[in-house]
Amino acid sequence: MIFQHSKLASGKWFELPFFEQMANLGSEVERAILWRTKNADYSSRAFERALELLDLTIADEKNRGRLREIVRLREILVDFFYGNNQFSSSDKLWRSYFYPFNWAARINH
Numbered sequence: 001m002i003f004q005h006s007k008l009a010s011g012k013w014f015e016l017p018f019f020e021q022m023a024n025l026g027s028e029v030e031r032a033i034l035w036r037t038k039n040a041d042y043s044s045r046a047f048e049r050a051l052e053l054l055d056l057t058i059a060d061e062k063n064r065g066r067l068r069e070i071v072r073l074r075e076i077l078v079d080f081f082y083g084n085n086q087f088s089s090s091d092k093l094w095r096s097y098f099y100p101f102n103w104a105a106r107i108n109h
Helices: 018-035 040-059 061-082 091-107
Strands: none
Touching: 018 040, 018 061, 018 091, 040 061
16 A cells, blocks of 8 residues: 555554544545646545544554444444435534644644
8 A cells, every 4th residue: 555644654643643644634625625626636636545544443443442433433424425425524623623633733832
């Protein structure tokens, strides 16, 4: 598998605290949202990077206790970007979901 975030995939990702992982993931989701109306290819690439980070987060042993939420998050994000949006997600909902992770990651530094 070829990773867009090769440095992170080689082990660096697993050194990051959960809040930083989620904040980085949220940044890619934000990019995907911003590009949706401007350039579908850029949006798709940003979302693929988000999925890559999400899969790394799922694989991280320290996140085992959060696995249910993280896997559900993946399901709903895929539905929002590629599915029928059966969960009625919105850009605003995703921004509201990821913003606290950015805040928490920032205050923990």
